[in-house]
Amino acid sequence: MKPRHRRMAWIAAGVAALGIAAALVLNAFSSNLVFFFTPTQIASGEAPQGRTFRVGGLVEAGSVRREGDGTTVRFRVTDNARTIDVAYRGILPDLFKEGRGVVAQGQVQADGSFKASEVLAKHDENYMPPEAAEALKRAGHPVGAPQQFLDKSQKSVRP
Secondary structure, eight states: OOHHHHHHHHHHHHHHHHHHHHHHHHHHHHHHOOOEEOHHHHHTTOSOTTSOEEEEEEEOTTOOEEOTTSSEEEEEEEOSSOEEEEEEESOOOTTOOTTSEEEEEEEEOTTSOEEEEEEEEOSSTTOOOHHHHHHHHHTTOOTTOOGGGEETTTTEEOO
């Protein structure tokens, strides 16, 4: 084999190895990618069936119910336009409260409810995922304002 042919074979092997590595990285990335949806998007059928994704919004006041086993909690998440029932089995974060922002990761069940495998509560008054903040702004809810301080007629924070 001539040196020129040998060099071309090494280059072809290198390109093939890079292609295989890129394919493996993209496959791992796509299988670990988790999308975010609001309750309105889920109700309109935009959320994938049978795939894990995140739903976010506010925990609806008066909706938290604890089951008899002590670890199962049911609550509703709302974006002030639509709500979705969420069931979670496990220990909730300390910051989980009614009227506060929450993001739950899981899947939609056949009955339309959401079975969460993980629940995240926002860590302070200023943080909320950008998608959830935008959905709440569109629904007329001031982002970060606790539910008890809202003026229902003006949808703004009382002075």
